[in-house]
Amino acid sequence: MTDRYAVIGNPIGHSKSPLIHGAFAQATGQDIEYTAIEGPLDGFRATVEAFIAAGGRGMNVTIPFKLQAFEIATDPMESARLAGAVNALKFEDGRIYAQNFDGLGLVNDIQRNLGVSLAGKRVLICGAGGATRGAILPIAAQKPAVIAVANRTAAKAHGLKADFAAHAALQAGGYDELAGETFDVVLNATSTGLSKDELPLPAGVFAPGALAYDLVYGKGLTPFLKQAQAAGVTQLADGVGMLVEQAAEAFEWWRGVRPDTKPVIERFTIPLV
């Protein structure tokens, strides 16, 4: 019987996951079916249980179910426990294993695809939501000189610093506290990629040769990337590589085979103009 996988979210019509996993399956010769499920807002657990009963082997989880997926997991892995959110589930022997591959996908994209090593670098993450939570440990594992988290609501950044105190030394606060500091890698993990809002970043926050990376994808030149460009940054990226890399991690976790991400990233890249 063909093994079944799916991405669950609401809304889900825009999801590229079925195409990405379809491309991985074809390239690696894996016989799987991968569909998109629009989960009802008040019936996440029941929908997952019905999928498992129908032979489901794994799921990707997207907005707004990443926290509920954590709650139904019987075996959350460390990546999911620390992020408090889940983006991949595996169903095996009556257990629900849970992972959060977003941060690893981000780091793999920056280092392998963009060729920027994080070791010894000063890294700034703007935003203190789920994506930032998932990114901190994979970034810390690369031994950057500094990881700073800046957030509109400074208290949320402080809370995050406390939550991660045993695992990573973070600088955390509001954007005004960045005055006079420069960073080699500046990540936009806020949801402003979907709006017209710029971030209140002080002048000079981008070091010469910096990378500016917006985690959102498919939006072209976002307000944050425009802001970086206006400050003289030439190395700009959006989150399409992160999306494909986190999918590759899930695919390997489920199937034991590592797909080549490069052709899939190329297929989904939208020029940053």
Ligand code: NDP
């Ligand atoms: P959350 O909703 O958890 O967090 C949103 C963050 O954005 C908060 O820190 C919030 O600050 C901040 N924010 C919202 N509006 C503004 C504003 N106008 N000015 C300044 N800060 C603002 O979102 P996620 O962490 O889940 O996602 C963040 C981004 O990452 C999204 O764009 C998402 O698409 C992207 N993403 C990309 C992935 C990929 O595979 N490429 C995977 C996962 C996420 P405050 O606390 O003050 O409200």
